[in-house]
Amino acid sequence: MQSRTSAPRATGGRPRSATADAAILAATRAALVELGWSKLTLGDVATRAGVAKTTLYRRWAGKNELVVDAVAALFDELELPDRGNLAADVEGVVLQFAAILARPEAKSGLMSVVAESIRDDALRDRIRSSIVERQKLLVLEGRARAQQRGELPEDNDPEAAARTADLIFDVIAGAVVHRALVSAEPVDADWTRSFTRLLLNGLTASATT
């Protein structure tokens, strides 16, 4: 689960303190809330966690990796209860995303690490595996359910199905993130309902109501 610095992990010797790991990640989230990404320093995080700065550097290569792991933990709670129909499931996904994005440590951290990942492929993979893929699973799950219910057509061409799933994911995640972080408006029940209607019925069919 923890995708920290590649663990050489020879046999004997003193084991790494799991307590320290948790303390560091918690301290990182607290620092994100108070200071934001740019003013967050690793020395400060170490002090908050009650840990020596060198200990922190032994486990994480830098600020980017540390924050990714700290933020990724927020996505552990993601799951999608079956609400009986496609529209309700979509609203469920959106509200799940929104609940996480509403937390200040997610706001401060997520965009920053994604920005950094543009010039760092390793970081991008790390984000993908520990955050993005977990979100995408919810979309795939909801889609599979809808197909079982007959609300969406079955996939005949698996490759085209994958492209469609990617498209839907980008639309949902992108819209929620843009609403929450760029427009800085709340992703509440009203907005979620309007968005779901738009996603399911399309622009032409959905009235301005």
Added chain:
Amino acid sequence: MQSRTSAPRATGGRPRSATADAAILAATRAALVELGWSKLTLGDVATRAGVAKTTLYRRWAGKNELVVDAVAALFDELELPDRGNLAADVEGVVLQFAAILARPEAKSGLMSVVAESIRDDALRDRIRSSIVERQKLLVLEGRARAQQRGELPEDNDPEAAARTADLIFDVIAGAVVHRALVSAEPVDADWTRSFTRLLLNGLTASATT
């Protein structure tokens, strides 16, 4: 146009060099391409621009403001030719966004300043007025055209219309940004066509084809 540091601008005296302004912004974009946001330093930008570091600080308060202005200039070229119908206009908007986001200086800069804006309201307003509102105008323009053509219903309730416009904007901009910067996949003609069909017809109506 230039939303630089609030200009005291008394009467006489040596005027600020407009050449220096352009050189600094160009140098900032070049540094963004080469170094990315986190490794970009103001001292380096000043050197590239052939300008003293103090000159740079006299005009911009810091890294954030400078990069916003440097990136905002990329959005000057935004405009939306009338392509005759709603679907074609939507594709036009998407491809306009995509063309800008494909440039490395936009990739590196945009996400970073948005991330910083989460903890800086003044920066958020600056981004809104110099970047986001310009994008939104395209959406509003396309929407008005579609209503004139009869492709979309007229607005009866202006407040609801504004909410709908915001929703559409978040969906379009969010999806394109997410595709380009998070999924890191190209926003090409194929994807644009699929996205447009989804946006106009909805999930239920659009086949996986």
Added chain:
DNA sequence: AAGCTTTCGCTACGAGCCGTAGCGTAACTG
């Protein structure tokens, strides 16, 4: 032309953070 005002380039500076090295100590294994 002289005088006033503002900008410019340059140098220098204290401050803060980075990331690492070195050391002695602590914790766990066979």
Added chain:
DNA sequence: CAGTTACGCTACGGCTCGTAGCGAAAGCTT
């Protein structure tokens, strides 16, 4: 018990930040 690894602590060179102070340059005004 010996071997191995993690830990806390201190110290360090290097880099960037943002500002101050200076003399010179570039305009505008009378």
